[in-house]
Amino acid sequence: MTSLSPFVKERSIAHRGASAHAPENTLAAIREAKKRGAKWVEIDVKLxxxxxxxxxxxxxxDRTTNGRGLVAGLTLAEIRAMDVGSWFAASFVGEKVPTFEELIETVLELDLGLQVELKPTPGDDVETAEVACSVLEKYWPKDRGRLFLTSFSVRAIRHAAKLMPDTPRAFAVVVPPRDPRALLAEVDCQILHCTSELIDDDALARLKESGIEFAVATINDRAEASRLLSLGAQTILTDHADIGL
Known part of the structure; x- marks a missing residue:
């Protein structure tokens, strides 16, 4: 679990694609990330x-489409009928919520690395892992690499570990753990992802001392991103694919 040879070699991952420049989690955002120099993108998967x-x-x-309701309460056809671009800018009117299959196809076409966040609606944690892993097993080339799974859900990420044991996994947290290595061992993950709100100097020192690979999200200021990298983070998630780290 050491960070001697981090899995993600790039210093930044485009968070939900180039989400500062295109509607998040869309094919347009993935293409924009590539255009702006990203080597990796992060996206969220729900059922x-x-x-x-x-x-x-x-x-x-509600926030990112012109529709209303729970994703878990709507059919694929109902969600695909919604517009996911008009809230962002008139130039994206007509953009659709991508299927996971479409997303993978686009990422492979653009030759990007992919971070897949399993984002279950509370209650379908295991099912989300099962479906997402099944799609990846079918569409992601076996020998390609440049793929890892992540989740805030213990049930989802531990189930993913059983289904895709050879694919690296990251556990996402808000509170930096006192014993990062013990937490990663408990959830069967190799990488820790921390949100930025509670990352202070003590937490950074603790994470660096542990020797684990860790990332911080979501950082949109270049100076802050550089500071975090200098203090031990291997990767920054950012809405600005052209942050230039």
Missing amino acids: TRDGHPVVIHDDRV
């Missing part, structure tokens, strides 16, 4: 009511 994996962050569609 629809009829069990299809779609790329969207929130439990509800």
